[in-house]
Amino acid sequence: MWRIFKLSILLLGLTLLLFGPACGASSLGLTVHVVPLDSDGGNTVRAHFTAVAPSPCPSLSGLCSAGEDCLVHTTSVPFTGTKPSPGWCVRRWQKTLPSNYKATVNLGSNTEMYVSMNAGPKVRANSGRLNQPAYVGLPPPLRARANCPLHFHLSVKDLDGDRVTCRFARPDEEECLNCTQHSFIELDEEKCMLSFTGNAPVGQYFIYLMAEDHIPVPTTSRLQDNKPLSSVPVHLSLTVEESAHSCIDETVATGETPKEDTTLFVLPYQEVQFNADFSSPRESVSEVAVVGPPELYRVGFKSIGSLSAMTMAWIRSDNKLPRLLPICFAANTNSLQSEPRCVWLYQRQMRTLPNGTVLTCEKTAMTLVLPVASLRDIDLDELQLNSPTCPVTLNSTHLTATISLTGCGTKTVHSGSELVFTNTLQSVRPYTIVSRKPSLVLPLACRIPGVQAEGPHYEIGIPTEKETFGEVRFWLELHIPGEGPLAEFTRTPEFRTLRMAPERVRREAESAIGSRISKLDLHVLSNCSIARSEMVVVNCIESETEDFAVSYPIMEQGCASSESTLEVVTTRNNSKVYRLDLNTMKANGTSMFVQCTANLCITTVPSQKCPSLCSPSFDSRTLVDSWFTGSYTTRSGPVSLIVTAPTTAPTTAPTTAPTTAPTTAAAPADPAVVTTTVSHAPEQASSMAAGVILTTIGVFLQNILLY
Template identity: 25%
Template sequence: MASTLMLLLQLLLVSLVSASHFFGGTTTYTYKGRNPDGSFNVEIRDRDTYDGCYYSLYWYCSSGYCGYTSTSQRGTLDSSTSAPLYNRQWCETETVTTRVVQSNRPFEMRAASCCWIPTRTSYWGHYWYLNTLVDLGERSDTGKPNRAPEVAILPFLRVPENCPRTYKLMSFDPDGDKVRCRYGNPGSAECYGCTQHSGFHLHQDSCTLHYQYTNADPLVNSFELVVEDFPQGHISLRYSDGSQSSRSPLSAPTTTTTARTTTPWWWTTGRPLQATSPPLSKLPLQFSFLVDPPAPSCQEGLYLPQFVHPTPAHGQRIHAEVNKEVEIRIKAQASYAAIQDIIMSGPMNMTKHRTTHNEFVLRWTPFSSDLGNYFPVCFAVESATGSAVTSFPGNTHSHNHGTPTSQSGVYQSEMRCVILKVGTEEIKTNVICTESEMRVEVEKSSLRGLREDHLRLSEPSNTLCSLERYSNSTHIIGVIPLNACGTQIEEDEEHLIFKNEITTVDDSGALITRKHNLEVEFYCQYPKKGNVSLGFTAHRTMVEVFDKGFGTFTYQFEFYPDNQFRSIIDPSSYPLEYDVGQKIYMEIDASSIVNDTEMFVESCRASPYDNPNSQPTYSIIEDGCPVDPTVMIHETDNKRQFRFCIEAFKFIGLHDQVYISCSVMMCEAGNPNSRCSQGCINSNNHHHSHRRKRDSAIQTAAHFVSQGPLRLKRSADISMSAGMETQSAS
């Protein structure tokens, strides 16, 4: 009998816990115009997170006239198996609903059910309520319908118990209103528990959540917040039935004298700004927060991932154009943990990818219906150590770097949020992708008076890369081979991506510019299993250059198997593979119809990208001087040849491929005033290294040549901690 009761109790516990699946949710709305019959359209975007992707909210009208649903679309935003102990995963979905209402007067909608995932206040999970106030009244300050704040947060946040951290909640308001975030009021059905958790402090007026310290617990803290917006000055709202109402800004509380304390200002209770009128909007902002066991170090970049370039800053506004894909590039590093995955919350149909350069890329294409709207995107990167390390799709380059550790855990970076503003297409472009080249066409009428001869591709010195070659009276046209003109090659789990851009320069012969009037990025994306391999080879062909006074000449950059330099390595075998420490033999050869010329290699650098301006770079030769200690120059009687070798290396923790890029020039042979004759110039005389005497045509401009990529074999890599899976980079 006792065993039967125990079994029933266990089944009851399992049933209750399995019903506890809610992680949180957010809502916002956007006015979408009027219909011929005078009714109003409002788009409501609900994001909700459960421990499965098949749950959804049910909203009902709790106050006012809420109209009816005309369209509805639902999709998954993101999911992860890095979830609390009692849940197998979390999955965030978004439902975008268009409602038709007969009046623009305020109305409220509510969703409620059971239950939250197991929390610190209720292991069985407590009920949840979400309440949304929609007000489309015409504002006296803008003459337009009121717009709600754009709110967003990651549905599941985590932090080690010993690592204080500040979270700036995304609360952007398109009308420029003052936004505040507060705990919900159970009496207004804004939440069920409305708990103000120990170890956390919410600064309402800046929508900033501070974590200081609390004991680790496998149960989460459930945050049930409300976001409100108030005008910056006194305004009125006019409604279609002829009525109106007034709204006032938040006011400062009455100040009182308090004793001085050493407690941080944000940790004190303080008195938030006071509301003297109802808010313009009221939106739910609910999420789960897990406090993990302590980390060995709270310094970002060791165990906790640290964002590095090109990750956008928190709050940054990013311009997006209708029907054109926008890209957000994110990168993080952790010395003693493996970068695992990125989690994000963004608009429906946003995708995430991991490249072979260990960057994360978020991509999204706005529709015409999104024009003029703002879309928040929040993201964080997770790392792991020990047994917590798992293999994610596309994660073929996870390593532990530095001192191995037996610590096992998952660590989350800070949360950053950006705003995408959707506008019209500013520069009208068309990109055509073929198996061997990209063709980009830019309408001249959309260039806003920019000079055509000030436009160039990433690497224009090759005559093949001239934009003047194919352009006509109406379009700037570039026909770019997939392996030339500075085209960058990128890989993710499924695609090869070839990228280039058209930018402005001060004059057609300049090496740098301090103007940034135009930047047209374009790319072609091919499935790895497609036919692009028929027309693309990684090996770089010769670079053909035209220079006044020297005519047309070519540079050829090749790799050789040994120091005999007899035959080049077969181009079909690219990308080449080397062991770390193995010698790499290279030759740059110049040919010209002009007699008595010589070539000079001013600098050579290694980079994970085929671009001399990319980061990181490693200097091999600078100012004509070898700087890498393994560089060996191989003498040759031909003054138009340069032979050298270095020992293979890899960029620590970042990439498994390397391009060698050199800056070279041609000079009048034997002229003591040419850069070629000056040879190696040490750093004290660095300002001489770029001297050019173009008027007398004794030397050309510097030209960029590159070859690669070289891929470094994994044999020399540091062994990974137990539980981490390795895969070949080939």
């Protein structure tokens, strides 16, 4: 009996291993970019590995053995992410290997990867050169929601211009081990497009693919024997989570985010940068997850309500990386992920300078001497530096130029520990002229060693919140219309209609209950006295209990949750007032509590306005060009919703908040039925003054200066 019981346990374990989600010892993603080596005809390759490992992040020891041609890539700005839990990090290394290779690679003690690649060697008939295998961008760990179908586009490139396809790895050809092909994952091999049907239990799964390059042939051709030139591995992870929102709710890239598969060409010591902007109507973005090359800087992350942005920058220095470098990224919220997108950096190859070329670096300038005989078929009159105001001198034998390190369009970048001054001599033609003549692009650089160039590799000038906004406080006040600190705007109000939160259905109006107050003005106030500061209210919720165990939205991601919530137009940019129709709100007791989250904002361009979170025409550039405080969440005390002794309204109702110091004030009675005796509002004022700032969520980086 005991033996039968042990056998059943063993069978159960095997079943879970074969059909359940992937175990935690596997990597969360892997690609190998392969560069054949001409030195031995392509029989060996330099394999560039990029792997995503689950937290805790494994060490880099053990990847390279003594005597191997192997290099581990470190970076001063590690690639990490928090979603899916418990988080992950990126590890990169390169190693010289046989072109056909199969092995198990251990990354630390908790991550194991089986790698299989078939990279030749093959000499191309059209060029006589070794074939270059395909490149695949590795996205951050993929996330999906149960019962919500989703597509994942894999970004692929090929230096030879070949057609790239993707297929599932084959266990019978030893391309993977224990690699179950999941029924809920479909693959369009020609488009390298994965489709998740949604029909999967919550859990984490692995997908093992092979990317292959083929000689391109016309679509009308019936060439049968178009075998792949090479096959390289692509491992992906997919975490299926419970769906907290409708399947149509999405986080999407917007604004200046580069389009999928964009290629940016990079010269030596050139700096490239771009912004990634996202809109997430349901949940705020908590991180922009990125997998990219070493020393890719990610700065200025901001997430305000439904909008988020981050800047990425890379400086090309002397490196041993492949020519094509993918930067793949996706925005994560608590339960949503944007579609992953990849941008490619192409490191342009530069020819060897001709004999006689001299570039002399001095303290204040660099001097270039270039033999004219080397510039065959180049129109010398078209040559100029970054700034056309700096002259280029020509004679019968040489071109010379003296280039100021502080002028002539010279740029300064940090490369590792070195300070590098860069300029470019290039052919410049009018846009209206089309010419088949060759052109010249000649990067020039003077490097100052780190011993002489002190300072960080990448300088960021960030004014602190206190320096920009002063000592900031937020608080809430609720008043009957026409009362409170902004009564001059609420007595005869001008309203601004707020857009409804996506898919928010208007609630049915409830009937009045006795002497229930019908309308209240919600004041979200700050003490900031900076003239150009603007308040951005992200979320407001209501609850009948002080602990907000059950709450209902008033505003979501800057959008109204009901058509009856209107903004009162004021000239006080550092505060907001919202007219609430209590007949449409969920609170039906004698009191309620309100909680709001807000930021203060100042634009760096005086003519611009801070972002209106719910505006469909919002320019995401404004988010990048603005300074923000942290996100402040503040609560009111109990707000009385009934009147005990209605009578004729006085001309001016009493103000419950003292003018000497802001407090969270209770609402006086409705003006149509105010009391001449002591009302409940003053009675609750002392308890409502206990409204406090609960949390200050991360202070964002602003005013990023890239050097």
